[in-house]
Amino acid sequence: MSEIPKSLRVLIIGGSGVFGSRLAELAAQEPGVSLTLAGRNLDRLGKIANALVPQSSVLQLDRDLIEPGDLEPFDLVIDAAGPFQASRPQVIAAALGSGTPYVDLADGRRFVADFPSFDDAAKRCGVPLVTGASSIxxxxxxxxxxxxxxxxxxxxxxxxxxxxxxxxxxxxxxxxxxxxxxxxxxxxxxxxxxxxxxxxxxxxxxxxxxxxxxxxxxxxxxxxxxxxxxxxxxxxxxxxxxxxxxxxxxxxxxxxxxxxxxxxxxxxxxxxxxxxxxxxxxxxxxxxxxxxxxxxxxxxxxxxxxxxxxxxxxxxGPFVPVLAALCMIRRFRDGWPPEPGAHVCAGLLCLSEFEDDMAKLxxxxxxxxxxxxxxxxxxxxxxxx
Incomplete structure (x- = not known):
């Protein structure tokens, strides 16, 4: 079991979007988690961040131009931006380059089908990568x-x-x-x-x-x-x-x-x-x-x-697609993340991990x-x- 960080520093890319903002709302309530919301529009990010309790920080970031150095301050990066149907793997490359665990909400068929191609690189870098942490x-x-x-x-x-x-x-x-x-x-x-x-x-x-x-x-x-x-x-x-x-x-x-x-x-x-x-x-x-x-x-x-x-x-309803990513945040915080490698989030989570959150909502x-x-x-x- 890996060492549990004092506070899991999570970067949510697309933090002002429909799903990213809802993930931030739920994750902000988790003990031992500190959030940074990233995206292109600082004004929108700021409004979301200021509404959270506790407030999160914001980072202006272009998902398509991300570099490994952008992720070095974080323990986990979550890509909630989308769309993934024509997405390029810049965030994954930056995660591998910085040694930062990665989770996304991808629903793109080709994107998810190609994801195992990162498995060897992820194992060499000692980084867990997880795709499809969403409703499907x-x-x-x-x-x-x-x-x-x-x-x-x-x-x-x-x-x-x-x-x-x-x-x-x-x-x-x-x-x-x-x-x-x-x-x-x-x-x-x-x-x-x-x-x-x-x-x-x-x-x-x-x-x-x-x-x-x-x-x-x-x-x-x-x-x-x-x-x-x-x-x-x-x-x-x-x-x-x-x-x-x-x-x-x-x-x-x-x-x-x-x-x-x-x-x-x-x-x-x-x-x-x-x-x-x-x-x-x-x-x-x-x-x-x-x-x-x-x-x-x-x-x-x-x-x-x-x-x-x-x-x-x-x-x-829009909270449902982010519940799996919330479950993954807890796993990383609690020190039982997936092994290094590229994983499709099919069979990684149990339904019991969703049930309390659904009841609260x-x-x-x-x-x-x-x-x-x-x-x-x-x-x-x-x-x-």
Whole structure:
């Protein structure tokens, strides 16, 4: 076990963003943790830092121009800036060069898939690097690990995230979504890898406390990691949905020029689409949700179905993606970090590590389990649209 620092000095890059600011709010309450918030906009950082108890310091820092010397004063750096879909590894290189442990909230499929390439360098430098410390794959796999631990086989897995329309949104989140909308996405369906259009396979999904919402397939690391870790026989999919049908189907319609090859991507329209989405903030609700569903066979070989659901009201949903990073801060503070190397945060954390934080935030989660064949195959009803 490594020596516990008197005060874990944590640098949060993107500290004024939707997720970075919420991570700072929670981490500031942790004993033995001192925070520095970093980003390009000192005014915004200062407002966030001054609102924290205790107050944190701020550092003007361009994520794309970071150097090892920028990280030397810190015991841990957390990259909460995003988007990671086209991110370059400057922060990782700086962490390796300075010997600073690194954690991120990455949801970029290629970024996470390429992360193990840093493993040899991280071991040589004696530095733990952790990617994907967020709702997916950290929380989703913690749920699945508890759900299927006693199963003999997994048939299907589906994971969905549904933010409330009134939840705050940032440019990096919009850019992450638009990076794949209309483009081919590889998913494991019907026992084989298939290509479907990003933001396609549109279907309705029942969510806890919120009725039905539309959902579409997304290009995330889950599409690969679920297959690698749980070996489902038939399918493994991740999808997300906007609360307002007008916005959800509107984005599906806007994907058509990309699917037809008329334009390469919707990314150039990110700022316009963010501004348009903000016009609809008075509508919908502040209720977010997440679901994890699976079916397979129990230890006796009997068909079994399980579903976990999370419900976050009063705009507490944006805290969910930062809970895994908060858990990692505690692990580094308490002297039991991951071993040196490059780790994907899938199976690193237990669901019990999230539960107290969710309870404090008023976030409700529950498991349901039944035996027998499911009424509908988990891939049923999802159509390429």
């Amino acid at each position: 794959p950290a929380l989703s796999h913690a749920v699945l690990d508890r759900m299927v631990s006693r199963w003999s086989a997994v048939e299907d897995i589906r994971i969905g995230i549904f933010p409330g329309n009134r939840a705050p949104r940032g440019l990096s989140v919009v850019q992450a979504i638009l990076s794949y909308v209309g483009k081919p996405v590889k998913v494991f369906r019907e026992g084989e890898w298939q290509q479907v259009p990003g933001w396609g396979l549109t279907h309705s999904e029942q969510i806890p406390g919120g009725g039905k919402r539309w959902a579409s397939v997304c290009d995330t690391p889950e599409q690969d990691l679920l297959v690698q870790r749980y070996r489902p026989r038939r399918s493994a999919e991740f999808f997300a949905g906007l609360e307002l049908g007008l916005l959800h189907h509107g984005l599906a319609m806007l994907s058509m020029p990309v699917r037809w090859g008329w334009i390469a991507s919707l990314l150039p329209f990110s700022k316009v689409m963010l501004a348009a989405a903000k016009l609809f903030l008075p509508f919908g609700s502040d209720r977010g949700a997440m679901i994890v569903s699976a079916n397979g066979e129990d230890q006796m070989g009997r068909p079994i179905n399980a579903r976990w659901s999370l419900e976050a009201i009063s705009n507490r 008023g976030i409700v989660h529950r498991f349901e389990e039944t035996h027998g064949k499911p009424a509908d195959v988990l891939t049923g009803g999802a159509k390429a649209a």
